[in-house]
Every structure is written in structure tokens, then in C-alpha cells.
Amino acid sequence: MRKTFMIAECLRRYAWWRLNRSDEHDEGRNARSAVALLDAAAYAAALPEGADVVARLCAAGYFSDEEFRLRGPAERLVRFWHYEEIGGGPGDLLTAIAEIPAPLKIPAQRDGEQPLRR
Numbered sequence: 001m002r003k004t005f006m007i008a009e010c011l012r013r014y015a016w017w018r019l020n021r022s023d024e025h026d027e028g029r030n031a032r033s034a035v036a037l038l039d040a041a042a043y044a045a046a047l048p049e050g051a052d053v054v055a056r057l058c059a060a061g062y063f064s065d066e067e068f069r070l071r072g073p074a075e076r077l078v079r080f081w082h083y084e085e086i087g088g089g090p091g092d093l094l095t096a097i098a099e100i101p102a103p104l105k106i107p108a109q110r111d112g113e114q115p116l117r118r
Helices: 003-021 029-046 052-059 072-079 090-099
Strands: none
Touching: 003 029, 003 052, 003 072, 029 090, 052 090, 072 090
8 A cells, every 4th residue: 555545544534533523612623623634635645655755754653564653742733733723734734743753762671581571
């Protein structure tokens, strides 16, 4: 599956999540966010596979097991995209996700030769 389609599918899932949360008391925020995410999904699907932002997302480690997965701050960014304020287009969203630094990897501390317990 093309990476651009994986990005689009991920954004569509968050758009549906927003649509399912909408009600008459949210003043259209959930619907606005969902429309912006669907727009970003369409933009991502239309990108060429060799686009710079796709390469940056790959380098940042967002692809695993044939799926585009958001982590921590990137997930929060997507979940609240255009929720309170309208700012930035689909390309800005993908660029912002790619620019979020990867979490630090702390090596597991081992006690002698004992295997780690989970």
C-alpha cells in the first residue's frame, strides 16, 4: 500500500472520530475539524509517493507494520486540528507532524543478567 494512502487513511479515522463526537452544543467545532481532516486526507492521498513531507514522515518513524501511526504530540495535533481556531492548510498539518521531534529512547535498565519483566 502506498504511504500516502496510509497517511490519508489515518487522517480519515480521526475525521470520523470527530464526526461521531459532534452534537448541538459544540458550536460546529467537531464538524469543522472533521472537514479539515478529510481535506488533509484527500491532500495526502494525492501527494506523489516521493514527496518531501512523506520522506520526512518516514524518517520520523511514523510508519510501522504497513500503517501510519501517530504518537503523543502528533496525535493531539491531529485530534484538535481546526477545532478551536482555523489556521493552516493540509500541507501545514503534514509538515507540523513531520517536525514533531521523536521521543527520546531510553535504554532499558537491566539488573545483572535477568531478563526484563513486562
